[in-house]
Amino acid sequence: MKDIAECSARLHGLFNITVTPFKADGAFDYAALAENIERVIGLGFDGILIGGTYGEFPVMSPDERANLFRKVMDIVGDKVPVMLCSAGSDARVVRDLTKLAGDLGGLPMVTPPYVSEITDDQIVAFFREMTPLSRTGVLIYNAPGIGVNLPASVIEQIADIQGVVGIKQGDLSPTVIDVLANRLKGRIKLFCASDLAFLGPMMCGFDGISSTNSCALPEIILKTFRAVEGGDAATARELHRSWYPLRELARRFGQPQTTKAAMNARGFKGGSVRRPLLDLEGAPLAAVKAATTKITSA
Template structure:
């Protein structure tokens, strides 16, 4: 992407939140990253999200994140749109990574600064300052799990800032989704931030969804998304219910951990998580494997086990 206009045109559909595979030494496994990117592109995913919350950006240095940005953009080129998370507690790092993301042709995804006693006017000023740094525009990332939960009122105000082209909405409370859909539909692009609850936002007019579990269950998530997009809500709901037992464990043990564990069970290279997170222990993996096998026993789940 080379402009805000192109970002507005292309940010829609099903985005894979690509995990960052770490090897046994704790280093980024760029070979695994490349393989995981190609898998979802080959399956027809509409875009990628690199270095997000479940990409464990908070455990990585600014240089590591920049190198991941560069490697992915060199590999992907212009084949699919790429969201590049430039969030950080240090605004200087945000500014640096945001400019880099835009220069590389990605769309930088920016959270509110997560420091203490931040008021709405601080957040508005921050986004006003970061907006001009990216030639491709800015995606507002409302990420309750890593900091401040932006209210629908504030998000609507931020959307008026020149350069805001999209929103990734992590607060999927039905009331918040309803307000945002009613006020911002057609003004900026909106992605639901989680595949744990994707049907409601899409039915209300969100432009797409980002999915971490699509790293582990890419065929099933793809089928669910396209069922709802084709207007078959009943089929989408049926397919979504198929993997509910896995969602229970994802909420219980954490998505980076369970996602990577399932990937490894399927013969994909999920690698390990970084501290302070911990890989699943043997008891947890046994529970996850048993649940995965039960879900995979239904052919409609489209899950093949290694």
Template sequence: MIKLQGAFTAMVTPMKGDGSVDYDGFRQLIDFQIEQGIDGLVPLGTTGENPTLDEDEEEKLIKIAVEEVKGRVPVIIGTGSNDTRHMVAYTKRAKDLGADAALVVTPYYNKPNDSGLAAHFEAAAAVGIPVVVYNIASRTGRNIPASLMERIAKIPGIAGVKESSGDLGQIGDIINSIAVPRRNTANPFTVFSGDDAMALPLMALGGDGVISVVSNLVPAKVKALCRACLAGDYEEGRKLHFELLAFVKAAFIETNPAPIKLALTWAGLPGGPTRLPLGPISGASEEALKTAMHGLGIKTV
């Protein structure tokens, strides 16, 4: 089983003014991430606007990611769907195109029961690529409690979880009951924070890192925070946490990824507009975002 740890970026999908995908910009963002020392990349997740990408766009983005990374860091491709058949097809595509792992979100809208949810992730793992479960009830309407995660984690091929429940009690139970017993084995279970603001407390509980939105723009700082926490240097970790906190709040002032894409554009990196139904953020939100960026010493155009 692949060992996943540290700062991973939930990558945006940069777009041109006409709303088409900026593939050259995507390559540029990958190179920026690698140069800044990021530990891994996660294209085609929520931050990548995967619900509004067509299959040709997705396939081209996966190919570019794998080709551009050249095995230097793990590439985890978002392959989720609320239709298990589609999810399996997307996961197979990611495997065939050379991804290192798949990120599979809890099926949304359907609100599956426990048996259906376990079978969904079993179908994902059967494809033969490591699978990271994505638990985010705020978007899917269905939480995966620790007791059910224990059941899912026993499925061969389930490599970890991106935890966005916001529940530290639940996260602690998952780390203690699943990740800790499998640590230093051939079958580790990674626990990532799916929320930038929760990265420090999750790692203090023994978690492995973060799949970050703000690292689209400040990968080196997020990497430094993870490195400090994983080394047990929580004084440095807290310092970096509070340095980043205003920007983290601003990046989620409206629905992700609209703020972070605008921040990238202002910083001179490929970002561009979001696709409908996500629209531009308000003027007040723009001001808060600029203020937070300036607080990190980032110039805006």
């Protein structure tokens, strides 16, 4: 993507949150990454998301993250839009990665800085500082699980910053979704951050979703999303129900380790996680394998 206008125009639909396949020794498996990316693009996904929370960015060095950005953009080219997570606790790293992501033609995802007792005004000022660094704009990454949960009133202030093109919203409480859908629709693009419960936000008018479990169940989640897009709520509901067993296990055993185990069970190259996460073993691994087999053979 060459600029903010093109980025905004292409920012919609189903984005695969691509896991980062590590080898058992913690090294990157770029061949596996390329295979996984090409699979979802070939199936018709609208975009991909790289190096996010479930891409395990907190366990990567800044140089590893920058190299990951470059490798992925070499693989994808301009076939689909790419969200590149530039989040971090060090503003210097965020600055460098945000600029790099935009220079490469991706869309940088920026979280509010997660330091102690930061004020709303300081958060807005941070986004004002970061947004001009990217020629493609910036995506607000509201990820309560790793930092600050932005209230709707602050999101609205950030949305007014020139160059902010959208939000990946992790707080999916009904009241917040209602506010964002009705106050920000048409101003910035709205993305539901979770495939565990995306039907509601999409029915409220969100522009798209990002999905980690689509790494393991790409066909089912793609069909579900297309049903929502087409206004077929009944089909979307039944398809979403069909893979509840894996969602239940993901909530119990954690992500992305559950998705990687399910990918490996299907012969996809999920690889391993990096510490402090641990790969599933024993009964949890057996449960994920059994659920994946049952879902995909139905």
